[in-house]
Amino acid sequence: VQLQASGGGLVQAGGSLRVSCVASGRTLGMAWFRQAPGKEREFVAAVRWGGGSYYQKYHADAVKGRFTISRDNAKNAIYLQMNSLKPEDTAVYYCAASPTNPTTGALRDPQRYDYWGQGTQVTVSS
Numbered sequence: 001v002q003l004q005a006s007g008g009g010l011v012q013a014g015g016s017l018r019v020s021c022v023a024s025g026r027t028l029g030m031a032w033f034r035q036a037p038g039k040e041r042e043f044v045a046a047v048r049w050g051g052g053s054y055y056q057k058y059h060a061d062a063v064k065g066r067f068t069i070s071r072d073n074a075k076n077a078i079y080l081q082m083n084s085l086k087p088e089d090t091a092v093y094y095c096a097a098s099p100t101n102p103t104t105g106a107l108r109d110p111q112r113y114d115y116w117g118q119g120t121q122v123t124v125s126s
Contacts, residue, residue, distance in 0.1 A: 001023050001024055001025040001027060001097060001099065001114075001115045002023070002024040002025075002115070003021055003022070003024075003095050003096070003097055003115055003116060003117035003118075004021065004022050004024075004117060004118075005019060005020065005021045005093070005095045005117035005118060005119065005120045006019070006020050006021075006120060007020045007120060008093060008120030008121045008122045009121075009122070009123070010123045010124075010125065011085055011123070011125070012124070012125050013085060013086055013087055013124055013125065013126050014084060014085065015085050015124070016082060016083045016084075016085065017082045017085065017122060018080065018081045018082065019032070019079070019080045019082070019093050019095075019120055019122070020077060020078075020079050020080075021077060021078050021079075021095030021117055022075060022076060022077045023076040023077065023097050023115070024076070025076065025099075026076060026099070027076065027097040027098060027099055027115070028049040028098060028099065028100060028102075029046065029047070029097065029098040029100070029101055029102040029107060029112070029113070030047050030071065030078045030095065030096065030097045031043065031044070031045065031046035031047070031078075031095070031096045031097075031107060031113060032044040032045045032046070032069065032078070032093055032094070032095055032096075033093070033094045033095075033096060033110055034089075034091035034092065034093045034094065034122075035091055035092050035094070035119075036088075036090060036091040036092075039091075041094070041110050042060070042062075043060050043107075043108040043109075043110070044059070044063055044067065044069075044080065044093070045058060045059045045060065045063065045067060045068075045069035045080060046058045046069065046102070046107040046108070047069055047070075047071045047078055048101055048102055048104070048107055049101045053073070055071050055073075056104075057069050057070075058104070058107060058108075060108075063082075063089075066082065066083050066084045066085075067080055067081065067083070068080070068081045068083075078095060080093070082122070085122075085124045086124060087124045087125065087126045088124075089122060089124050090122060090123050090124050091122060092121050092122075093119065093120050093122050094116055094117055094118075094119045095117040096110065096113035096115065096117070097113060097114070097115040097116075098112060098113045098114055098115070099114060
């Protein structure tokens with residue numbers, strides 16, 4: 001499975017951006033992580049299969065209420081709508097995917113994901 005991320009850019013604080021990630025194959029778990037210079041990769045948001053056509057969404061506390069993850073099953077894609085952006089949101093954003101369904105306890109762990117996109121830069125100016 002290959003992941004293609006897009007949509008990053010430069011925005012002023014308080015602005016909005018949407019990043020997208022399209023998978024070349026079917027996945028049950030998909031997520032966004034980010035990595036700022038000199039920092040470890042951190043969890044941002046994830047979507048896991050909840051049964052039938054239902055997908056559960058999870059967001060890190062640092063972005064809850066500002067970022068929203070969504071999924072388009074027909075396109076094998078996820079999106080991250082980022083509102084009220086802050087300078088501390090500046091990072092390279094990576095999408096990740098797993099062919100198996102991650103548990104709720106593991107979906108924040110980057111090692112749980114088998115496939116990674118190339119990353120897209122998001123820069124928020126103050």
